[in-house]
Amino acid sequence: xxxxxxxxxxxxxxxxxxxxxxxxxxxxxxxxxxxxxxxxxxxxxxxxxxxxxxxxxxxxxxxxxxxxxxxxxxxxxxxxxxxx
Amino acid sequence: xxxxxxxxxxxxxxxxxxxxxxxxxxxxxxxxxxxxxxxxxxxxxxxxxxxxxxxxxxxxxxxxxxxxxxxxxxxxxxxxxxxxxxxxxxxxxxxxxxxxxxxxxxxxxxxxxxxxxxxxxxxxxxxxxxxxxxxxxxxxxxxxxxxxxxxxxxxxxxxxxxxxxxxxxxxxxxxxxxxxxxxxxxxxxxxxxxxxxxxxxxxxxxxxxxxxxxxxxxxxxxxxxxxxxxxxxxxxxxxxxxxxxxxxxxxxxxxxxxxxxxxxxxxxxxxxxxxxxxxxxxxxxxxxxxxxxxxxxxxxxxxxxxxxxxxxxxxxxxxxxxxxxxxxxxxxxxxxxxxxxxxxxxxxxxxxxxxxxxxxxxxxxxxxxxxxxxxxxxxxxxxxxxxxxxxxxxxxxxxxxxxxxxxxxxxxxxxxxxxxxxxxxxxxxxxxxxxxxxxxxxxxxxxxxxxxxxxxxxxxxxxxxxxxxxxxxxxxxxxxxxxxxxxxxxxxxxxxxxxxxxxxxxxxxxxxxxxxxxxxxxxxxxxxxxxxxxxxxxxxxxxxxxxxxxxxxxxxxxxxxxxxxxxxxxxxxxxxxxxxxxxxxxx
Numbered sequence: 001x002x003x004x005x006x007x008x009x010x011x012x013x014x015x016x017x018x019x020x021x022x023x024x025x026x027x028x029x030x031x032x033x034x035x036x037x038x039x040x041x042x043x044x045x046x047x048x049x050x051x052x053x054x055x056x057x058x059x060x061x062x063x064x065x066x067x068x069x070x071x072x073x074x075x076x077x078x079x080x081x082x083x084x
Numbered sequence: 085x086x087x088x089x090x091x092x093x094x095x096x097x098x099x100x101x102x103x104x105x106x107x108x109x110x111x112x113x114x115x116x117x118x119x120x121x122x123x124x125x126x127x128x129x130x131x132x133x134x135x136x137x138x139x140x141x142x143x144x145x146x147x148x149x150x151x152x153x154x155x156x157x158x159x160x161x162x163x164x165x166x167x168x169x170x171x172x173x174x175x176x177x178x179x180x181x182x183x184x185x186x187x188x189x190x191x192x193x194x195x196x197x198x199x200x201x202x203x204x205x206x207x208x209x210x211x212x213x214x215x216x217x218x219x220x221x222x223x224x225x226x227x228x229x230x231x232x233x234x235x236x237x238x239x240x241x242x243x244x245x246x247x248x249x250x251x252x253x254x255x256x257x258x259x260x261x262x263x264x265x266x267x268x269x270x271x272x273x274x275x276x277x278x279x280x281x282x283x284x285x286x287x288x289x290x291x292x293x294x295x296x297x298x299x300x301x302x303x304x305x306x307x308x309x310x311x312x313x314x315x316x317x318x319x320x321x322x323x324x325x326x327x328x329x330x331x332x333x334x335x336x337x338x339x340x341x342x343x344x345x346x347x348x349x350x351x352x353x354x355x356x357x358x359x360x361x362x363x364x365x366x367x368x369x370x371x372x373x374x375x376x377x378x379x380x381x382x383x384x385x386x387x388x389x390x391x392x393x394x395x396x397x398x399x400x401x402x403x404x405x406x407x408x409x410x411x412x413x414x415x416x417x418x419x420x421x422x423x424x425x426x427x428x429x430x431x432x433x434x435x436x437x438x439x440x441x442x443x444x445x446x447x448x449x450x451x452x453x454x455x456x457x458x459x460x461x462x463x464x465x466x467x468x469x470x471x472x473x474x475x476x477x478x479x480x481x482x483x484x485x486x487x488x489x490x491x492x493x494x495x496x497x498x499x500x501x502x503x504x505x506x507x508x509x510x511x512x513x514x515x516x517x518x519x520x521x522x523x524x525x526x527x528x529x530x531x532x533x534x535x536x537x538x539x540x541x542x543x544x545x546x547x548x549x550x551x552x553x554x555x556x557x558x559x560x561x562x563x564x565x566x567x568x569x570x571x572x573x574x575x576x577x578x579x580x581x582x583x584x585x586x587x588x589x590x591x592x593x594x595x596x597x598x599x600x601x602x603x604x605x606x607x608x609x610x611x612x613x614x615x616x617x618x619x620x621x622x623x624x625x626x627x628x629x630x631x632x633x634x635x636x637x638x639x640x641x642x643x644x645x646x647x648x649x650x651x652x653x654x655x656x657x658x659x660x661x662x663x664x665x666x667x668x669x670x671x
Binding site: 014017020022034046060062066 | 376406560590595614615619631
């Protein structure tokens with residue numbers, strides 16, 4: 001079971017591989033990942049694939065909407081990693 | 085090949101289509117007669133897109149009809165009647181006039197699908213300016229190139245994009261860009277900019293469209309070739325005849341329709357069909373500012389009671405990934421017709437439409453240069469899944485072979501691969517690439533417009549897409565020029581050479597992939613790869629930047645120095661590499 005802080009690190013690491021130019025330290029917890037990091041639909045799919053590869057959590061495509069901000073991602077991963 | 089034909093029976097269709105009999109409509113069609121279905125400016129003052137789209141509805145009951153329903157990202161809703169659009173577009177025309185901007189001046193937009201984008205487009209056309217929308221996911225380099233080639237005089241954007249895309253910096257290299265209007269800003273504007281809203285509030289809502297020659301330049305849409313800079317395809321006011329006619333036959337618009345085109349006006353579909361065509365029919369258009377989200381889209385189809393939906397294969401394939409169970413949770417009883425454009429729609433997707441929405445998806449084909457839909461599947465014509473359908477009334481299409489001496493042979497033999505060609509004239513054919521006469525002329529041979537797409541025609545006259553004749557990348561339905569990407573990569577200090585291809589992708593068609601060789605003193609590493617990727621994204625934006633970078637010792641080139649992208653692609657796919665006798669510097 002990973003802590004919030006560990007999950008946060010994983011999410012940021014995966015984002016960093018998709019948008020290496022982004023200043024992730026400046027990313028607010030509730031800000032839209034797509035808008036703040038200039039992530040398009042394809043990048044977002046890669047983000048979900050990246051999370052899956054790092055954490056082994058199955059993320060159905062329909063859940064993409066639940067991952068819109070950093071905070072959303074952590075909450076989603078916390079509840080879904082637990083139920084695994 | 086087609087698995088099975090989807091037969092259409094008139095009795096099964098909920099509304100009698102505008103075109104009941106394809107062959108008969110085609111035989112009786114002329115562009116001249118079609119043009120009479122539009123109104124024209126009063127007392128023979130010509131033809132103007134904005135008049136046909138909004139002003140002509142202002143003196144009839146359509147004035148109060150809902151023209152545009154805008155759905156914001158956060159769930160906001162804003163409604164605009166035809167009367168509202170008349171007033172607002174007149175205000176914007178007066179804003180331009182007040183700035184000393186007039187006929188032939190290029191007005192660029194760079195923003196999300198905000199209402200102001202649509203109003204700017206219509207107001208620009210009223211003032212006889214040329215409307216040029218840019219996709220908001222373009223980075224500073226594509227923006228700079230297009231503003232420079234297009235000699236943009238006015239840019240309408242937002243404060244956020246003005247900062248993020250470094251427009252203030254770019255302005256130093258764009259002496260012709262005089263005015264920047266920022267939408268959404270409250271309070272004092274940034275130095276050197278105006279508040280769009282302040283100017284609009286001060287402007288009059290009365291504007292008389294000056295006499296407009298049907299051949300006056302109206303729209304400028306940028307597209308990409310394999311080499312060289314982006315090409316600005318010029319369209320004129322009478323393109324509106326084609327927008328109207330294709331709305332009638334290919335999208336089957338009826339007066340009470342609620343139409344949703346999911347495309348962004350930054351691409352030609354989002355302008356021809358996201359703005360113009362539905363307005364010329366006086367129907368209601370839905371504009372969604374949000375990005376793709378399957379559930380959000382299904383809810384819009386249901387709640388807005390959409391009747392005609394025009395979307396793209398990439399979106400359909402993303403919906404397929406989410407699964408039809410999600411789609412089936414919603415109610416599509418109002419939906420009557422689904423069309424798709426941007427890249428070939430695979431047969432599975434056509435059938436998936438039947439399972440998810442109870443309707444097949446109708447593929448159609450056209451390009452930035454053609455200005456409107458050219459080949460389509462129609463409501464009353466059987467679908468051969470995987471085919472783009474048959475040419476519109478008024479459009480003659482053929483499969484041809486273009487010889488090196490410039491002559492063209494029409495291939496009559498069915499099911500033979502060749503260049504897809506169209507016979508000019510039709511009202512929305514491009515009138516040139518801005519400041520690039522040579523590349524324009526190269527598109528024509530033997531009296532045909534050569535589209536650059538390879539296709540075949542079957543014995544029943546249906547056309548089937550095969551591929552591009554050049555190295556242009558088609559990603560999520562958008563054309564990306566490899567040269568533009570390679571040039572940006574080469575600016576990185578570590579990059580010696582770059583070759584960029586479209587790597588086949590099951591969802592988006594092709595994904596931009598870059599092969600990069602490094603300069604002496606640089607070694608391949610994951611961190612350098614990330615650095616180059618970030619560098620490309622900063623310059624090009626997410627819509628154009630590569631999604632994948634691979635290091636190579638060298639990038640294969642011909643003896644004359646051309647990058648052999650086909651060879652890179654063949655290697656990527658593990659295919660035979662063909663003739664490599666002209667290859668230089670093997671790895």
